[in-house]
Amino acid sequence: MDELNIFPSLEEVPSYFTVSEPLMQKHYLVNGEMKPWDGRMQEIYSPVHIRDGAAKKPVLLGAYPMLREKEALEALDAAVKAFDNGRGFWPTMNLEQRIQQMYRFIDKMKTQRERVVNLLMWEIGKTRKDSEKEFDRTVKYIIDTIEEVKELDRENSRFTIEDGILAQIRRSPLGIVLCMGPFN
Numbered sequence: 001m002d003e004l005n006i007f008p009s010l011e012e013v014p015s016y017f018t019v020s021e022p023l024m025q026k027h028y029l030v031n032g033e034m035k036p037w038d039g040r041m042q043e044i045y046s047p048v049h050i051r052d053g054a055a056k057k058p059v060l061l062g063a064y065p066m067l068r069e070k071e072a073l074e075a076l077d078a079a080v081k082a083f084d085n086g087r088g089f090w091p092t093m094n095l096e097q098r099i100q101q102m103y104r105f106i107d108k109m110k111t112q113r114e115r116v117v118n119l120l121m122w123e124i125g126k127t128r129k130d131s132e133k134e135f136d137r138t139v140k141y142i143i144d145t146i147e148e149v150k151e152l153d154r155e156n157s158r159f160t161i162e163d164g165i166l167a168q169i170r171r172s173p174l175g176i177v178l179c180m181g182p183f184n
Contacts, residue, residue, distance in 0.1 A: 007051040011060075019046075019122055021064030023115075028071060031078035035067040046122040061122055067158040079176045095153050099146055106142055 027034040045058035120131035
């Protein structure tokens with residue numbers, strides 16, 4: 001048996017599973033603005049190979065900007081300015097408004113479900129079913145986190161007595177956070 005025959009050609013992959021066009025991310029986000037990028041890009045290839053004539057090759061999924069120190073510091077400065085020692089837009093927004101913003105994010109995220117599921121299949125070799133579960137689990141995790149924040153807020157609106165001291169606990173954003181999801 002020819003080893004190459006274990007790999008499908010692109011034509012043999014059902015159209016709903018193919019990466020119709022690589023996702024070339026030519027912008028980066030700073031201070032709420034998408035800025036164009038014309039510098040170096042890091043290409044992302046699938047570990048899944050396809051047969052191309054007499055050879056096998058990985059599938060190009062896309063590319064992202066290889067930002068430099070300058071852009072990283074620009075993003076950090078924008079975050080520090082936005083936080084403004086706890087007086088910025090997000091930290092002074094009430095909990096209900098922050099929750100509404102998170103639900104807007106979830107709604108927009110859901111519109112990209114099929115694309116993300118397809119990219120998960122190609123990027124990390126998961127089955128469609130497992131990729132769908134991963135996407136849906138992520139959405140559920142965000143919603144569960146929102147519900148937990150609501151419960152904490154309900155608990156914190158009550159007064160408590162500890163060692164004869166009457167107190168009410170309030171939570172608020174404390175500062176800048178860097179959050180990087182799994183990088184496969």
